[in-house]
Amino acid sequence: MNRGVVPAAEMLHCTDLTVLERQRARMKWQQEQFHVVQQQQQESYFSELSGVFSVPSQVSHVQSFEGGLLGGGGDLVLGPVKPDPALENGWPDLGKVVVPGYGFGPCGPAFDANYAISRTTSCPPAVAAEAKVKESSIVNHKMSAAVGRESFKKRKADKVHNTKVGAEDEAKDKRMKGCAEEGDSKITEQNNNNNKSNSNNNRETSGDTSKENSKVSEVQKPDYIHVRARRGQATDSHSLAERVRREKISERMKYLQDLVPGCNKITGKAGMLDEIINYVQSLQRQVEFLSMKLAAVNPRLDFNIDNFFAKEVFPACPPNFPPIGMSSDMNNPAYLQFNPVQQQVVSCSGLEMGINPSDMGLRRTISAPPETFLDSSCFTLQPSSIWDADLQNFYNLAFDQGRSTITTTPFPSQPFTGSIEASNLKMEM
Amino acid sequence: MRSPSSLKQEFLKKWILGLQVCNSLKNMNVFERKKAIKLSADVAMASSRNGKTCWSRALIANASRNDNGKEFVEKILGSDYERQNKNSTMSRRTRCRKILKRSCTTIRKAMKRSTPSRPKVLAFSVAKKMIKKRTQLLKSVVPGGEFMDEVSLIEETLDYIISLRAQIDVMKSFANATEIENRKKDQQW
Numbered sequence: 211m212n213r214g215v216v217p218a219a220e221m222l223h224c225t226d227l228t229v230l231e232r233q234r235a236r237m238k239w240q241q242e243q244f245h246v247v248q249q250q251q252q253e254s255y256f257s258e259l260s261g262v263f264s265v266p267s268q269v270s271h272v273q274s275f276e277g278g279l280l281g282g283g284g285d286l287v288l289g290p291v292k293p294d295p296a297l298e299n300g301w302p303d304l305g306k307v308v309v310p311g312y313g314f315g316p317c318g319p320a321f322d323a324n325y326a327i328s329r330t331t332s333c334p335p336a337v338a339a340e341a342k343v344k345e346s347s348i349v350n351h352k353m354s355a356a357v358g359r360e361s362f363k364k365r366k367a368d369k370v371h372n373t374k375v376g377a378e379d380e381a382k383d384k385r386m387k388g389c390a391e392e393g394d395s396k397i398t399e400q401n402n403n404n405n406k407s408n409s410n411n412n413r414e415t416s417g418d419t420s421k422e423n424s425k426v427s428e429v430q431k432p433d434y435i436h437v438r439a440r441r442g443q444a445t446d447s448h449s450l451a452e453r454v455r456r457e458k459i460s461e462r463m464k465y466l467q468d469l470v471p472g473c474n475k476i477t478g479k480a481g482m483l484d485e486i487i488n489y490v491q492s493l494q495r496q497v498e499f500l501s502m503k504l505a506a507v508n509p510r511l512d513f514n515i516d517n518f519f520a521k522e523v524f525p526a527c528p529p530n531f532p533p534i535g536m537s538s539d540m541n542n543p544a545y546l547q548f549n550p551v552q553q554q555v556v557s558c559s560g561l562e563m564g565i566n567p568s569d570m571g572l573r574r575t576i577s578a579p580p581e582t583f584l585d586s587s588c589f590t591l592q593p594s595s596i597w598d599a600d601l602q603n604f605y606n607l608a609f610d611q612g613r614s615t616i617t618t619t620p621f622p623s624q625p626f627t628g629s630i631e632a633s634n635l636k637m638e639m
Numbered sequence: 640m641r642s643p644s645s646l647k648q649e650f651l652k653k654w655i656l657g658l659q660v661c662n663s664l665k666n667m668n669v670f671e672r673k674k675a676i677k678l679s680a681d682v683a684m685a686s687s688r689n690g691k692t693c694w695s696r697a698l699i700a701n702a703s704r705n706d707n708g709k710e711f712v713e714k715i716l717g718s719d720y721e722r723q724n725k726n727s728t729m730s731r732r733t734r735c736r737k738i739l740k741r742s743c744t745t746i747r748k749a750m751k752r753s754t755p756s757r758p759k760v761l762a763f764s765v766a767k768k769m770i771k772k773r774t775q776l777l778k779s780v781v782p783g784g785e786f787m788d789e790v791s792l793i794e795e796t797l798d799y800i801i802s803l804r805a806q807i808d809v810m811k812s813f814a815n816a817t818e819i820e821n822r823k824k825d826q827q828w
Contacts, residue, residue, distance in 0.1 A: 490777070507821055
């Protein structure tokens with residue numbers, strides 16, 4: 211037994227050397243691999259990878275060596291004796307010798323930690339099987355070298371391959387499966403495989419989504435909508451269409467939110483709909499109210515102004531308007547040519563165009579052609595801050611004058627209106 | 640989408656035509672006049688969209704149902720009206736009668752089915768119900784909204800709100816103008 215063990219220990223030592231050499235050779239390759247990988251992976255992934263790449267292979271070597279030991283001492287029935295002190299020593303030896311030999315500068319501590327972890331979990335069934343399969347370390351060496359070469363090729367291929375999709379991937383996968391039986395670099399391979407399968411998955415999913423996109427774009431011809439199914443989202447056409455619909459609705463709702471005042475703070479569709487309904491109803495009510503106001507304001511006038519406007523809109527009417535009604539307090543001779551409505555229009559256009567209100571001639575020229583009247587007429591009448599003070603003044607003035615019309619008008623609650631501006635203008639003149 | 644000022648111009652042009660019709664109608668009390676004014680304003684607003692939107696078409700269709708409104712519609716839309724009417728009736732013949740009826744019945748059926756089966760009072764279903772209710776309400780508010788799906792309903796609501804705003808602006812300035820004139824007349828006397 212002792213004899214059996216001692217050669218085994220010798221063998222351990224010599225094979226240890228070979229293993230070391232092999233490991234060094236492998237590590238060269240792996241470093242190369244690393245450089246390749248380094249370009250592709252992020253820094254954080256790097257240290258993790260380093261552990262995964264190097265350690266399990268080493269462990270598997272140890273395992274294989276164990277197998278070799280078993281094979282060498284074939285007559286030894288005592289399987290349990292196998293973890294003898296020499297071997298036990300061999301483990302840390304390996305660990306000690308190999309670790310510095312690796313020369314992974316930046317990731318030394320991480321490597322150690324990983325090594326510890328992988329030692330604790332260093333009995334993957336595939337590796338054990340491999341240990342059974344491989345009798346001698348030489349064979350193993352050859353095999354591993356072959357694997358290394360192959361996988362290196364694969365690496366290269368992968369590198370070349372990064373931009374390509376298709377059958378090559380499958381072939382590679384097949385090759386990978388073939389290699390996986392070697393088990394020597396199985397874990398690294400697995401890692402590769404994972405990476406690759408991830409990328410494959412990505413490619414697949416991207417292909418999928420692109421297909422779906424094309425579907426969707428077929429469905430909605432006018433505008434191309436880019437739909438991406440996120441993780442866990444359904445990708446059949448119905449749910450996709452539903453998602454597109456919902457996105458459309460939410461987009462429209464956003465526009466509505468911008469349009470409807472006071473809708474910005476509300477979250478939730480129901481609240482938003484409430485607000486929108488309220489707004490639309492208020493607008494409708496406003497229309498109703500305004501039509502009521504119009505009906506009440508001229509009970510028997512029969513829309514003189516309407517006629518006037520109509521005449522003005524349609525070119526049957528000459529640009530010079532005959533004075534219809536004149537105010538009693540007109541002192542300005544230029545004023546005489548304008549009827550009240552026109553004056554209001556003029557004032558509004560003057561307001562809009564920023565013309566000095568006292569500049570009568572200019573305003574006349576502006577108000578003369580009907581088209582300009584239409585363009586710059588009172589529709590964009592908006593109270594500016596400049597006018598506010600004037601309006602206030604005027605409001606007081608008007609009340610000082612004791613006009614009964616203001617008090618009797620049914621809608622005195624609109625201070626910033628064209629009427630007051632027009633009257634203001636009148637006051638100025 | 641046109642600029643709001645051009646929308647207002649268009650609306651004003653059409654509305655003046657409508658108001659001329661209002662002028663021709665005599666012997667009305669305030670409420671009748673108000674109704675006429677509102678109708679004319681609505682029709683004018685709808686016609687300013689040139690029948691491109693569902694709500695405007697629905698509004699015109701609703702208005703032309705009674706005689707008073709028909710007058711407005713004919714006057715305001717003028718030659719457009721015949722064309723539009725022809726188009727709409729043709730399309731209505733071909734598709735509306737059957738499909739609409741069927742869809743209405745299915746909707747009614749679905750409603751009947753849904754009401755007796757009491758769903759569980761979950762927050763989710765409550766929220767859904769709330770949204771459904773409000774959507775129904777919005778459909779009743781926007782003219783012609785009963786026949787729209789949700790996406791187009793929101794689009795139409797957008798357009799409708801913009802048009803209503805333009806209408807209100809024009810009507811406001813118009814009302815102010817008339818008010819001023821009245822006041823001046825009062826002063827004159």
